[in-house]
Amino acid sequence: MSYSPPSWYPPGQAPPSGRRSRRDRGLIALAVGLALLVAAVAGAGWYGYGADRARPAAAPRTSAPASASPALPTTGPSRAPGTRELAAARRPGEAAAWIADDSTDLPRRDLRVHEPWIVGDTVVQALHREVTAYRLSDGAEVWNLTLPTPVCEAPANPTPEGRIVVVLATGEAQRGARCDRFQLIDLLSGRTGWMKELLRDPARDTPALLVDTAISGDTLAVAEGVTAAVYRVSDGRLLHRVPAENPGRCHPHKVAGGSRLLVVAVCALGVDRRATYSQLRELDPRTGAVRWRHRTPAGRQVERMVSVDPVVYTSMDNDRRAQDWRIVALGPRGELRRTIDPRAKGFEHCSGVGLDTGLQPCPGILVAHGLVHVGGTDRVGAYDLATGKLAWGVQNHDGRVLTPVGSPSPAGTVVHESATAGRPGRTFLLGRAGANREKVLMRHPAAAAGAEYSALMGRVLYVGGRILLTPPTVSGDDARRQPRVVSFAPAAD
Structure with a gap:
């Protein structure tokens, strides 16, 4: 498989138009009044009101390494190739790969x-x-672990000790179940x-429809509708509630x-809505x-948190949404440091994966070494947080998504290039001088191209x-x- 290296475009030159459009599956814009606010964020895959009772959670099962997978069937349910099949089909120079699949019966x-969460030597989903x-x-x-009811929300990161608190629906139905367990x-x-x-409050009839959670240390923050509270992870005890402010005009809505x-x-x-x-x-x-406190200009809202240290977030216009987005960097006391408009270079909000109810994560945007790295269809680049100017950028023209996934040093950025329906992706290291400094780290195996392509617009992690x-x-x-997870690593041979 041959690859055409991306071409350099300098900070003063705009890239060509014509990038691929994507379906925006998330939040409706802020609506009129508190009731419409709750209704707007309710459409992002959450569960509604219901009254099923919980069953005790089952103990986890442990498994030995998977055995060789059978040959691909010619008819019947589809399946991903097994790890041994991938190893047997791997060509010289291709990365090693494994694919995690699961035969669990799921609703149609x-x-x-x-x-996923990375804990020790495992990836958990x-x-x-x-x-x-x-196992990584x-x-x-x-x-x-089989839970009594479906998971409807989970924090982006666990505690330092590797614990997580997930939110369960009260029943199996897609509609008619609360998210408060x-x-x-x-x-x-x-x-x-x-x-x-x-979130069960006997004094009110309003069900817990929309829940956003985040973990910091041993604390769990929970935002529900326009209220929020913080609990201790170790025992679930309420520590404090997050009050409305200004006075009563600023209602807590999301957490990171x-x-x-x-x-x-x-x-x-x-x-x-302009106010x-x-x-x-x-x-x-x-x-x-x-x-500290920080506020956006009127008519704009905080959409996704890119980094909490330093604080970097994306903002959107309340009406134009993803058509009018920015990257905003704050100083240590919440003061505005820099506002960056990546649209002129054709970059898409969070790599175009769509909007969601939660603050974290923002796929396709990475902060490291004083730069905010931005990816998207056909292009990847980095802006200097000190100046707000484009430090470097590259692009190709074959419709692949370029995602910055790591920056081991100020001199280089690790980029994942997505697969197409018939061609595998790759991982390469890009120096700040542009395409001439490109170094291929992994050529992903052709046998895994279909599985890799099926994960398009999902999460891309670079771990060890x-x-x-x-x-x-x-x-x-x-x-x-x-497949549930697709993994590539440099081959040992």
Whole structure:
């Protein structure tokens, strides 16, 4: 397989137009009043009201490394090639690969894939009622946990000790179930801890429809509709509630975690959406004390959190949405440092994967070494956070998605180039001097091209020199099954 190297375009030269359009599957714009706000974010795959009772969570199962997969069938349900099949089909110079598939019976609809999380030497993923850990080295299933009901929300990152709190629906139905049951899971062992209905309030009839969660240290922040609270991960105890501010006009709406706890509030809701704006607060996770506040201009909102340290987020116009987006960098006290408009170079918001209800993650945008790296269809580049100017950029012309996935040093950026329906992708290191400094790290195997392509628009992680791909959704239709995880690593030979 031969590849055409991307061509350099300098900061003063705009790239050609004609990039591929994508379906925007997420949030409707902020609507009139609080009721319409809740209704708008309700359309992003969450569960509604219901009254099914929970069953005790099952203990995880552990598995030995997978055995050789049978030959591909000529009829019947589709399947991904097994790890041994990929090894046998690998050509000289191609990367080693494994594919994690699962024969679990799923509802016949598209199901959201939650994260993955990297914990120790495993990658962990939640899908429907299953949470599964796969060994990074070969994709073997390490443990699997079956939950009583589907997962409808999960934080982007676990605690430093490898614990996560997922939000479960109250029933199996796609409609008519609340999202208010919280389950602690140890991602190292696959064992469950406490389970609580944290959002159940006997004094109100409003169900928990929209839940956004984030973990910072040993604290879990939960935003539901236009309220938010912080709990202790270890035991689920309420630590503090996040108040509305200004006065009562800024209602907490989304949360982001990691080394900082950030809360986004939606402010000045009313008939005129041009007056609505977002407020961003950093809180002390344990006490709730506000460390700083930042607000967007009227008519714009915080959309996705790119980084919490330094704080870098994307903003959008309330009406034009992804057609009018920016990258905003803040200083250590929440002061505005830089606003960057990547649209002139043809970059897409979060690599064009669409909008969602949560703040994290923002696929396709990476902050490292004072640069914000931006990817998208046919192009990848980096802007200097100190100046806001384009430091470098490259593009190709074959419709592939270029995703910055790591920056091991200020001199280079690791980029994943997506597969097409018939051609595999690759991973390369791009120096700041452009295409002439390109170094191929992995040529992905042709035998895995179909599986790699099926993960397009999902998550791309670069872990210890290994690429991990997970699709955004998995179909429950056996005739078009997708692999859960696709992984590539430099071959030993």
